[in-house]
Amino acid sequence: MLRPCAHGAEKYGIDAGEWRAHMCGLCLGLRDGHGQLARAATNTDAILLSVLTEAQLASPATRTTAGRCPLRGMQRADVAAADSPGVLLASTASLLLGSAKLRDHVADGDASRLAGRPMVRMSTRWADGARRQAALIDFDVEPLVAVIDSQQLVESRAASAEPTVTLDELTAPTALCAAELFAHTAILANRPENADQLRTAGRHFGRIAHLSDAIADYDDDTAHGRFNPLTATGTALAESYELVRESDAELRRALVAARLVDVPTVRWMLLDPLHALVHRLGKGVGAVSAHVCNTTRTDHAHRPGNGRRAASPGSETTGGDHPRAHRTNHRPPTRRPGVGEALALVLGVYCTGYACCADHTSPCTGERKDAWWKGCDCGSCCDCADCCSSCGDCCSCGDCGCGCDC
Structure with missing residues (x-):
């Protein structure tokens, strides 16, 4: 549900790698406490619990150096310690939510007969793991x-x-x-x-x-x-x-x-x-008028009478400067995801909406882009909103440098 924008981090003077630090800390905490398969329970919204815990501390939280990982392009990184209180709480929440999600899939009939029993066993294992984890933090x-x-x-x-x-x-x-x-x-x-x-x-x-x-x-x-x-x-x-x-x-x-x-x-x-x-x-739901911007930043920026103007949510943008045809004119043919994207999707680590902790190809321009945490250069206003997962999903709010939906 939460998709932090890397350009918003720059606006606040925050290192954009902080989000990754919490996510990787949670993933490694699940691995260390509950095995490799538990990493599939990584819930990116649960990261917020680690963030809120650290946001109340008087002194800076400690970081530990994590080993190389395919989702980081085989790079090392400074991440939240797997045994820190915030990460322990976040992993407890991830296991609880993951357990409930598995049970829901089985109850709704989304799982085949062969997959049903293993999913129920995994759900029970994660629920038991959440109890053990919660005991460590008196929760x-x-x-x-x-x-x-x-x-x-x-x-x-x-x-x-x-x-x-x-x-x-x-x-x-x-x-x-x-x-x-x-x-x-x-x-x-x-x-x-x-x-x-x-x-x-x-x-x-x-x-x-x-x-x-x-x-x-x-x-x-x-x-x-x-x-x-x-x-x-x-x-x-x-x-x-x-x-x-x-x-x-x-x-x-x-x-x-x-x-x-x-x-x-x-x-x-x-x-x-x-x-x-x-x-x-x-x-x-039709309560807000959609604003569809041009694909390139140069076209979108500083247009007389329009440019990168700020429009409050709920305001209506009209005129011919941003034709809806831009949605389709710049979209390349459908492609299969790369290995890094596929791995991220399989593990359930969705980062900012399109498995963007791996390098990816922009569906807006067809341009090959680095992962956002490598320093995403916002070539269009939707790059840092949904990692180009849906060209034109912009609000032109003006809150960040590229006018993205952040």
């Missing part, structure tokens, strides 16, 4: 396990419509889990005064996560007759989008009230990506 994980287990029951009740289940009841398990995980970052950082505010922020983050997933899957779920909380509760897409915006505002208020030491990093890794998410959802 009571049992209420979270219980509420995750209750999700299937609540959805069954909603599907039967007897008795009526509200949207708040359906999103409550996700919201509760995120709330307790956020709050525990304050305990790990020895800042208990922040716990209540972070619990509030986490509750709204969980609600956004659940609703954004429901909005994104709405058409596909409807077409295939799968359960969707919006359909089950009769909630319109526009109404669900307003709930997302409401939670986004409440989350920001809670974080302002919390006493964080490192505010810029939290803005870069959480608040800015959430702004982009809300904007993309708004475009998807």
Whole structure:
């Protein structure tokens, strides 16, 4: 859900490699504590728990040097220590979420008969690993396990419509889990005064996560007759989008009230990506007018009367300077992903939307590009928004140097 923009890091004076440092630390923490296969549970949104923990520390967090990895182009890197409290919490969350996801796939019939049993065993193993990991940081994980287990029951009740289940009841398990995980970052950082505010922020983050997933899957779920909380509760897409915006505002208020030491990093890794998410959802439900920019930066920059102007989310860009034809004129033929991209996709490490921790080819121009962490040169406004996974997905917000959707 979170896609931090490398150019936003530069704006805040942050090393763009910090996001990779947390991601690699989480991946290595899962490997060291639970074996190589557990690295597939790496959840890029769970990285936020490590970020929030460090953002409350008075002194800089320690880093350790990781060995060479294909997803880093076989380079070494300074990463968050696998045994640091934030990484331990993030890996606990990744295992819990990964376990629940596997069970959901089996329950929904997405897994074949041959794959079903191994997936159930892996789900149980990851849940047990989460319990052991939580014990290391004095985190009571049992209420979270219980509420995750209750999700299937609540959805069954909603599907039967007897008795009526509200949207708040359906999103409550996700919201509760995120709330307790956020709050525990304050305990790990020895800042208990922040716990209540972070619990509030986490509750709204969980609600956004659940609703954004429901909005994104709405058409596909409807077409295939799968359960969707919006359909089950009769909630319109526009109404669900307003709930997302409401939670986004409440989350920001809670974080302002919390006493964080490192505010810029939290803005870069959480608040800015959430702004982009809300904007993309708004475009998807028709609440925000889409702005489609030109492909090259030189064409997009400093045009008289237009140029790289800032348009607030929800504003409408009109005129003939940015014809929709640019979406198709510059798109090369479909290609197979390279080895690095395929490996990233298999492992489930999605970095910024298109497995961009590996070198990749821009679908906008066909140009071969380095991984974003090598120092992405934003040749077009969508390069650093979705790593060119969808040319034209820009908001022209003007917040970063390239006007990308950040």
